[in-house]
Amino acid sequence: MSLLEARGLVRHFGGLRAIDGVDFDLSAGEIHALIGPNGAGKSTLVGLLSGRIPAQAGTIRFDGRDITRLPAHVRVGCGIAYAFQITSVFPRLTTFDNVALAVQRTGARDLAAATGAALARVGLAGEAGQLAGTLSYGHQRLLEIAMGLALAPRLLILDEPTQGLATGEIESFMALVRSLVPEVTVLLIEHNMEVVMDLAQRITVLNAGRVLARGTPSAIQADRAVQAAYLGG
Amino acid sequence: MRMLALHLAVLAGVAALQFVLPAYHHTNAARILVLATYAIGFNIAFGYTGLLSLGHALFFAGGMYATGLLVDQGGWQPWAALLAGPAAGGVLAAGVGLLALRTAGPAFMIVTLMFAQAFHLAILYWGRFTGGDEGFTLSGAARRLGPFDLADPATRYGAAFLLFAAAMLGCLALVRSRTGRVLIAVRENEERTRMLGYDPFRAKLLALVLSGLLSGAAGATYGLMFGYVGGSFAAIQYSILPLIWVLLGGAGTVLGPLLGTALLFYLIDWASSVTTASQFVVGAVLILLVLFAPRGLLGLLRERGLRSLP
Amino acid sequence: MDFGPFLLLAVMEGLVGAAVLALTASGLSLVFGVLRVVNVAHGEFFMLGAVAAWFVSQWVPGPPALAFAVALVACPLLVAGLAALADRLVLKRLAYEPEATIIATIGLLYILQQAALTLYGPEARPVPPPFEARLQLPWFGWSGYKLFVIGAAGAVLAGLWLLLARSRIGLVMRATQIDRETATAFGIDVDRVYAGTFALGAALAAIAAVLIVPIQQAHYLMGGDPLLLSFIVVVIGGLGSLRGTLVAALLIGVSDGVISTFFEPTLAKILATLLVALVLVFRPQGLFGARA
Numbered sequence: 001m002s003l004l005e006a007r008g009l010v011r012h013f014g015g016l017r018a019i020d021g022v023d024f025d026l027s028a029g030e031i032h033a034l035i036g037p038n039g040a041g042k043s044t045l046v047g048l049l050s051g052r053i054p055a056q057a058g059t060i061r062f063d064g065r066d067i068t069r070l071p072a073h074v075r076v077g078c079g080i081a082y083a084f085q086i087t088s089v090f091p092r093l094t095t096f097d098n099v100a101l102a103v104q105r106t107g108a109r110d111l112a113a114a115t116g117a118a119l120a121r122v123g124l125a126g127e128a129g130q131l132a133g134t135l136s137y138g139h140q141r142l143l144e145i146a147m148g149l150a151l152a153p154r155l156l157i158l159d160e161p162t163q164g165l166a167t168g169e170i171e172s173f174m175a176l177v178r179s180l181v182p183e184v185t186v187l188l189i190e191h192n193m194e195v196v197m198d199l200a201q202r203i204t205v206l207n208a209g210r211v212l213a214r215g216t217p218s219a220i221q222a223d224r225a226v227q228a229a230y231l232g233g
Numbered sequence: 234m235r236m237l238a239l240h241l242a243v244l245a246g247v248a249a250l251q252f253v254l255p256a257y258h259h260t261n262a263a264r265i266l267v268l269a270t271y272a273i274g275f276n277i278a279f280g281y282t283g284l285l286s287l288g289h290a291l292f293f294a295g296g297m298y299a300t301g302l303l304v305d306q307g308g309w310q311p312w313a314a315l316l317a318g319p320a321a322g323g324v325l326a327a328g329v330g331l332l333a334l335r336t337a338g339p340a341f342m343i344v345t346l347m348f349a350q351a352f353h354l355a356i357l358y359w360g361r362f363t364g365g366d367e368g369f370t371l372s373g374a375a376r377r378l379g380p381f382d383l384a385d386p387a388t389r390y391g392a393a394f395l396l397f398a399a400a401m402l403g404c405l406a407l408v409r410s411r412t413g414r415v416l417i418a419v420r421e422n423e424e425r426t427r428m429l430g431y432d433p434f435r436a437k438l439l440a441l442v443l444s445g446l447l448s449g450a451a452g453a454t455y456g457l458m459f460g461y462v463g464g465s466f467a468a469i470q471y472s473i474l475p476l477i478w479v480l481l482g483g484a485g486t487v488l489g490p491l492l493g494t495a496l497l498f499y500l501i502d503w504a505s506s507v508t509t510a511s512q513f514v515v516g517a518v519l520i521l522l523v524l525f526a527p528r529g530l531l532g533l534l535r536e537r538g539l540r541s542l543p
Numbered sequence: 544m545d546f547g548p549f550l551l552l553a554v555m556e557g558l559v560g561a562a563v564l565a566l567t568a569s570g571l572s573l574v575f576g577v578l579r580v581v582n583v584a585h586g587e588f589f590m591l592g593a594v595a596a597w598f599v600s601q602w603v604p605g606p607p608a609l610a611f612a613v614a615l616v617a618c619p620l621l622v623a624g625l626a627a628l629a630d631r632l633v634l635k636r637l638a639y640e641p642e643a644t645i646i647a648t649i650g651l652l653y654i655l656q657q658a659a660l661t662l663y664g665p666e667a668r669p670v671p672p673p674f675e676a677r678l679q680l681p682w683f684g685w686s687g688y689k690l691f692v693i694g695a696a697g698a699v700l701a702g703l704w705l706l707l708a709r710s711r712i713g714l715v716m717r718a719t720q721i722d723r724e725t726a727t728a729f730g731i732d733v734d735r736v737y738a739g740t741f742a743l744g745a746a747l748a749a750i751a752a753v754l755i756v757p758i759q760q761a762h763y764l765m766g767g768d769p770l771l772l773s774f775i776v777v778v779i780g781g782l783g784s785l786r787g788t789l790v791a792a793l794l795i796g797v798s799d800g801v802i803s804t805f806f807e808p809t810l811a812k813i814l815a816t817l818l819v820a821l822v823l824v825f826r827p828q829g830l831f832g833a834r835a
Contacts, residue, residue, distance in 0.1 A: 050428070076430030084428070090421045101418050104411045105430045111411070151430060285642050332824050339581050339641045340823050343774065347820035350771070351813050358809040473649055480646070510661050516653030523643045523650075524636055 003028040003155060003185050009048055009058035018044040020209035022058075026155065029182030033200035034189045037229060040206040042189045043085065046157050049187075050082040051075040063154070076105070081153035083144045085160045085189070091133025095124060098132050098143055102150035118150040122176065138169045145176070149184075156180065157187045162195055174199055197221070205229070240405055243488060244398050251390045259386055261502070265495050266393035267455045268478070270400040272490030274322075274447025275475035280484035281408055282440035283420030284334075287472050288345030289448055291329065291352045292322040294467035296449025298356070298363065301462035304375045306362070311378050315453055322449015323442050330441040334434055346472070353467040368463025376457050383458050396454050397491070400447055405487050407443070416440050417485075448475075477515065480522045483531030492530060548682035550801070557800020559689045559758070562696035563751045564799075565792035567769045568776040569703060570747030572788040575777065577720045577740045578639055583648040585748055586770025587655035588626060592618045592749025593670075593761040594663050600670045611673035611757075618753050619746035626745030630738045639737070652766075659763035672757035692754045699750055700789065707785065716740060771816070772799070778819045781828050 006024040010017075019041045026032055034042050047053035049060060051072035060068045067075055076082075089098050100115045108114040119125045122142045127135060132143060141161065148156050158177075162170050170192070177186055177199055190196045196203065197217045205212040205220060207229045213220060220226055247266070254262055271293055278284040299321035304314040333344040356363045363369075376383040383389050407413045415436050418426040423433045456462045465471070474497075475490075482493025497518065504514040526533060571585045596614040603610035629651055637643040676687025707713035719726040719736045727733050748769070759765070776795050780787030795815075802811040 052424075052428070071427075071432075073427045073430050073432045076428065082428050084425070088422060088425050090418060090425065092421060093417065097414060097417075101414055101426070102429050104414070147429065285645075287645075332820070335824050336827065339645060340827060342642070342645055343581070343778070344820045344823050347774075347816045347823075351816040351820070354809055354813045354816065358807070358813060476646065510657050512653045512657040512660075516650040516657065519650030519653070520633055520647050523646045524633065527643065 001028045002026070003063060004049070005061045006049065007059050009045070009060070010056045011044055011048055011053060012056060017209045019048060022206070022209070022211055024049075024204065024211070026185055026187060027202075028154075028185055030201045031177065031181055031186045031188065031199050033196045033203045034187060034206065035191075035193075035196060035203060036206035036212070039208075041209040042206055043159065044209075045206065046082070046159060046187065046189060050080055050157055052082070076151060076153075079152075079154035080157065081148040081151040081155070082157045083148035083159060083161065085163070089132040089135075089140055089143050089147070091131065093132060094128065095119065095130050095132050095135065095143060096128040099146050099150050102147045106150075106152045115150070118146055121149065122146040123172070138165050141165060141169075142173075145173075149180070153184060155185045155187060157189075159189050160191065161188065162190065162192050170195065237405075240401065240487065243491075244401065247397070247491075248394055251387070251394070256386070259390065261498065263386075263390045263393040263458065264455075265491075265498050266390075266397040267451050267458065268474075268498070269491040269494040270397050270454075271448050271451035272475045272478040272482070272494050273397075273400045273404050273487075274444045274451065276479045276484060276486075276490050277404060277407070277416075277447065278440050278444035279476065280479055280486070280489070281413065281420060282416045282437055284437060284441060284444075285342055285476075286333075286345040286441075286444075287342045287469070287476075288329065288347070288349030289444070289475055290467050290469065290471035291345075291349040292326055292445040292448035293452035293455075293471055293475075294352065294356070295325045295445075295452065296322040297452035297456040297462055297466055299449070300453035301369070301371060301456045302362065304457075305369060305371055305462075311375055311457065315378065315457060318453020318456075319446045319450035322452065323446040325449070326441045326445020327438065329445075330438045334437050334441070346469070349467070349472055350469065353464065353469075356464045356467050363464070364462075366464040368461060368465075371457065371460045371462065376460055378457075384460065389458050392454065392458060396450065400450075401487060401491070408487065412439070420485075473515075473519075477519055477522070480527070480529055481518065483529030483533070483535070486529070486531040486535065489529055489531045496530075545682070548680075549804075551680075552683060552685075553801045553804035554797060555685060555689070556804070557797035559692055559755075560800050561793045561796020562693045563755045564769070564772055564776060564796040565700060565789055566696050566751035566754075567748045568773040568780075568788050568792050569700065569785060570744035570751075571773045572777045572780070572785055573747070574741055574744035576785070577716055578634070578737050579641060580634060580639055580644045580648070580741070581641065582741075582744065583645060583770070584629075584651040584655060585648075585744070585773060586766030586768075587652050587659075588622050588745040588766075589748040589752045589769045590659060590761075590763060590766035591622050591625070591655060592752030593756040593759075593765060594659050594763065595621055595749070596753045596756045597663070597668050597670050597761045607671040608673040610671075611753075614670075614753050615750070619749040622749035623742035623746040627738045627742040630741040634741065635734060635737070656763060656766070663761075663763055665763065667760040667762040669760045670756045686758075688757060692758070695754055696751070699747070703747070704785075712739075771812070772796075775815050775819050779822055 002025055004026040006022065009019050009022045011019040022045060024045065034045065036042050044053060048055050051070060055068060059066060062078055062080065067078060096115055099118050100111055103114045103118055104111055116125060119128055122145060124139060124142055124146060127139060132140065135143060145158065145161060162173055165173060174195060180186060188200065200217055202214065203217055203220045204214045205226050212229055213223045213226050250262055251259060275289050278286055296318035300314045300318040303309040303317050304311050329345060329348050333341055336344055357365050373384060381388050383392060415426065415431050419433050419436045427433055452466065478493035478497055479490055480493070481497055482489030482491065501511050501514055505511040528536065567589055571582060574580055574582050595618040599614040599617060600610045603613050633647050634644055637647060672688045674688065678685040678687050678690060707716065715731050715736055719731060719733055723733055772795065776791040777788055779795065780791035799811065
């Protein structure tokens, strides 16, 4: 069953065709990876899906509803959560407050308990009282994901989640993502190919604003066009 | 809990002050309490939500003129007219906010400044009703709220205290509430807040309306308490003063506005006794604050360990 | 007087205002364009120029023309020096952060105003014009000095344009305006450019004041109106665009002259302030396109 359908998306910046006629589908409950060389349009595409960037043409349907014109904060209410690439937690607020902001958006009644649970899920329960800016880099990344999860989304978009993480942290991150499906659908932008091949059930490859290939990890690995784009085509 | 106790203790101290202060300082203290209420209102927009307005005199004077004109020329009962003050402040803030909040940063400062300036000029222009720059005084009857006569110093102090206590506790409740958390988040990072599903425009509008409401209430009370409504309260000076009070005490702290208002009041009071150049003090305090203590006195205290200070 | 000549007089008075306004506003616009600083104390630099011109007229003996010539050179230099000092001591330390600099220049405004009140006093004092000449038209006579003001302002603005468009200094300023980091990489001393631009902006206001002070007396509160009008001009002309500033100054200056001849000046000011606010909200690039 399809959770999200995008058709004919276009977004140009001046003369640059960042996204140039992209169709994109997500099935409910899958882990889907979005890959491509630098400048391929990955961040622009998730910007269009999450509503941070308005589309110039095309439509986006989420769970059967046309969300093309909805502003970003309303899409969050529909169940699309976005975890930032460059960690952008609130550094001068406590870890608790960071997550509580997301939890209270869902209308949770017992805010303290629900926030505690969301922190425990990523293993940050002990850091609740610390200022987020004083957390280690890896913990800030986890906090970012905890904020996304605490919105109780149906689709969680993770933008470069493992960047800068140590090997051990990547292991526990992958376990965390696996535990989310099939309740949550995960869209992953990722450079680390081991993570992509290990986690993703399906992969979409972008190049120069267009879809170059899509399929299972093994099909993508065998695809000549993809190899050409990555190895210097 | 400890923090609530601290704030209640401050309130108790302020309430007790009136029994020990000599007449001169007694009047000053009442004045400071009302102006501190104005500062609390300013702080909700500036300190907690990050909206630096240079036009808050519009809301303060708007409340003052609404109440003053209704009681003086509209024949309203003082009680009813007093309620019109915060209403006017809130409505003006909503109107300004709907337009000005489409801008940010320096443009927002200039737009709010211009709206307040237009209001000040309008007061001068329609001097037939407003008394122009001279303003008008309120009769004794206009200052009697039922059995309470605001011309009486003890009653006046009581009224100022009630207003201030309500504003301060309301502010404390707000910033510790879920709404307050969203306002602070908007101040810290608007885009991130949007991606947590909140509409930053709505949050900012709400903050500005609450801010205008309190400013209007302070202006209305000030007018009735001291029996005078004048054009100078709409001038840019009265938009800058709350900024200095809040910066001095500590932006984004509940007690900062009171501390800053009282300090600057007595600083100017002292400066005018030793020199005629009291404006110098205002200017110097502003520059020294942005240079060396942009977080204000309580902000410094919070950084030096008292982190849970709201 | 008939309506026609009356209108002509209003336009001519308006042109004087526009000339002075163009100088003052281009200073504000320059500072905003290069430093991204909204200088609220700009009107006080104007006032200082006028007050300093009065002092010069008292101290320099001989014919008024000599004192005027001295004032025209010395007052802008003095004000520019003061501005450079303020830049070094305050603005630079704030890293030109937009909101902090607005607060700081408000502080500067209070300090300068108070200084003028203390040293100069609350009186409005006239400064004699450098020469007496009368321009006789069929319907009315007009001060020849006013004509000189228009010409002098035009000459200074032409010089400013040459400086910005044709000289190395102008090139350096534009480079700094476009990209601070790259300018630094090319060996431009950004601190000096900033201090120099801030000083130049203040000097332009001071020149305007020296020119106008024989027509309008020097007073310590005289900075408010030029500040407001300059704001209006800079906003309507498009923030940071010098060309837009000049067009807007001409428009606002002349219409201000005409409107205040025929209508209540307060009402005109109310409408003008509202116009600025609405332009900033709905057309932040100004009414005259987006060219910087």
